[in-house]
Amino acid sequence: DIQLTQSPSFLSASVGDRVTITCRASQGISSYLAWYQQKPGKAPKLLIYAASTLQSGVPSRFSGSGSGTEFTLTISSLQPEDFATYYCQQLNSYPSFGGGTKVEIK
Amino acid sequence: QVQLVESGGGVVQPGRSLRLSCAASGFTFGTYTMHWVRQAPGKGLEWVALISYDGDKKYYADSVKGRFTISRDNSKNTLYLQLNSLRPEDTAMFYCARAMGGGYFYGSDYWGQGTLVTVSS
Numbered sequence: 001d002i003q004l005t006q007s008p009s010f011l012s013a014s015v016g017d018r019v020t021i022t023c024r025a026s027q028g029i030s031s032y033l034a035w036y037q038q039k040p041g042k043a044p045k046l047l048i049y050a051a052s053t054l055q056s057g058v059p060s061r062f063s064g065s066g067s068g069t070e071f072t073l074t075i076s077s078l079q080p081e082d083f084a085t086y087y088c089q090q091l092n093s094y095p096s097f098g099g100g101t102k103v104e105i106k
Numbered sequence: 107q108v109q110l111v112e113s114g115g116g117v118v119q120p121g122r123s124l125r126l127s128c129a130a131s132g133f134t135f136g137t138y139t140m141h142w143v144r145q146a147p148g149k150g151l152e153w154v155a156l157i158s159y160d161g162d163k164k165y166y167a168d169s170v171k172g173r174f175t176i177s178r179d180n181s182k183n184t185l186y187l188q189l190n191s192l193r194p195e196d197t198a199m200f201y202c203a204r205a206m207g208g209g210y211f212y213g214s215d216y217w218g219q220g221t222l223v224t225v226s227s
Contacts, residue, residue, distance in 0.1 A: 043201055046214060049212040049213040097150060097151040
């Protein structure tokens with residue numbers, strides 16, 4: 001099974017900050033990686049698929065990069081509505097999720 | 107618009123069974139791979155199972171293999187998850203989700219609101 005390790009697991013940041021979250025896979029997954037945002041009491045929302053493709057309707061301040069085993073999600077200028085938990089998901093084999101990164105207000 | 111509505115959750119004793127349903131609308135259900143994903147209270151997301159558009163391929167997480175069964179009825183636009191031999195650690199919100207594009211390689215673009223399963227004596 002492919003394990004995904006997200007770092008950091010917790011992040012404190014201010015509005016306007018540039019934020020980067022890393023997701024490392026235990027083996028190569030090509031570009032079969034997605035990123036989700038989840039707010040309390042809500043279902044996850046797809047942000048990025050195929051490692052770097054922005055899902056329709058998602059603000060351009062979100063971007064993804066990477067391939068193989070190392071991936072990043074970047075928020076170029078954190079907005080109040082971005083405080084949430086973020087998950088990566090690999091889809092190269094049986095799907096799995098990373099442990100999540102909670103982004104809180106500093 | 108695309109809608110996924112889960113139902114069937116509730117409180118159940120350890121060892122008992124439950125069947126979850128996910129009613130789909132607003133898209134051609136029979137052409138999409140579908141997933142079940144769960145989230146224990148205060149914990150992260152865990153992929154549970156997926157089923158191909160025609161029901162031919164089914165894959166399960168090791169934690170549920172042999173106890174849970176995913177199925178679908180394309181004539182009723184409905185996805186199912188049969189949960190048997192339930193354990194307290196199965197307590198979670200269960201979400202159904204639509205896989206984007208062909209296959210399941212690009213993530214899930216639509217999710218239901220979830221149905222809560224609580225396993226407790």
